[in-house]
Amino acid sequence: MKNRWSLVVHEVTEQTVNIWLGTLFHDCRKPIKVNVKITDTNSQLVATQSVLKAEWERPFSDIKSQRFCKLVTFDGLLPGQDYEVVVSEVFADPSMQPEIMLSAGTFTTLPNSIADMDNGFTVGLGSCFYEEFDGGHVGLAYETLVKFDESTYRPHIKFLTGDQVYLDIGWDSLSLVPKEIRDRIANDYALHWQALRGAFRNGATWFLSDDHEFWNNYPLVKGLSPFIQALKIPSVKDAWRKTAKDGVKNVQRSQPVRVFTIANELSFCLADLRAYRTTRNIMPETNFKDILNWVKGLTCPGVLVLSQPLMVKQSGNDDRNFVYYEKQYKNS
Structure with a gap:
């Protein structure tokens, strides 16, 4: 067994x-x-x-x-x-x-x-x-x-x-x-x-x-x-x-966003783009700002880990991708 x-x-x-x-x-x-x-x-x-x-x-x-x-x-x-x-x-x-x-x-x-x-x-x-x-x-x-x-x-x-x-x-x-x-x-x-x-x-x-x-x-x-x-x-x-x-x-x-860094050599940010969605946002604004702050604060190479592609064409209303959420996507 x-x-x-x-x-x-x-x-x-x-x-x-x-x-x-x-x-x-x-x-x-x-x-x-x-x-x-x-x-x-x-x-x-x-x-x-x-x-x-x-x-x-x-x-x-x-x-x-x-x-x-x-x-x-x-x-x-x-x-x-x-x-x-x-x-x-x-x-x-x-x-x-x-x-x-x-x-x-x-x-x-x-x-x-x-x-x-x-x-x-x-x-x-x-x-x-x-x-x-x-x-x-x-x-x-x-x-x-x-x-x-x-x-x-x-x-x-x-x-x-x-x-x-x-x-x-x-x-x-x-x-x-x-x-x-x-x-x-x-x-x-x-x-x-x-x-x-x-x-x-x-x-x-x-x-x-x-x-x-x-x-x-x-x-x-x-x-x-x-x-x-x-x-x-x-x-x-x-x-x-x-x-x-x-x-x-x-x-x-x-979790919505997790960040960890190895020394000042390599930083990782993991963002869950699915579990915390609403009709208007890919994730709560507070968590989305955490991602932006991570990007702005990088002093070494960073790796953004997502559950969906970042650079794709906008999907339709029935199968929404990150690009569909225009306000947050444009801010990224």
Whole structure:
């Protein structure tokens, strides 16, 4: 049976790492205690944190099943260093079986300087993923690349820029019952996160969302798909939108704007152009100004990471791109 546990290495800095762990499947029990251990390349223990049964959180606020997760942050790490993370369940009676490993992964902290990295600093960039026809190949290929130490293309961190799940794909009978809609979305996340576990547990990941994390052309409800027609029913739309937003916020941990800089050598700005749209703006003005201030304040090369192309022709009203939002686009 495939491992139903998820371990996702989220953002890193020079001294910190965010580790997301848990299960998105509905049929796993909550362990009484889980240990999260960080070791260095010499297998020396660096730090340990525990997650107790009462501390698990729900990734989807309106789903009461056993799906649960926890974000654990470690600090005091060294810059530009490789580490391993191991998640183990600790049993109440250690004489029978002290603990069993649930998942393991690797990551590299940001360097103090790109020059400190022997083979340079490599960033992976990915986009759309559809689990049904993948069979785990993407995760396996990525994990193989990461563990091949001599590869000059081994990514240290990665950006995944939207459509990590396709919640609006399929021609089966879509239930109109809100509970079943929520379960369907959560199940899609569970299957996609299982298929991509080789990528998620190796190297820090920054997620951005795009429309298929919600539905095609979100937040618009236009089109001939049976799913789109169902969204015209208020109870269906409300359950779908809220659960999809929980996935983006609590599982992918996407935010409107995130900025980090390596020394004064290279700066990154990640902007989610989908999840925070309104009818008039691509994102709230405050967040949009954060992007402009980042550009104006650059004193080194900057990389703007988006979930949509920046230099394209304006789309139509039924499939709006960044250019469609003329006021903010012109200001950019």
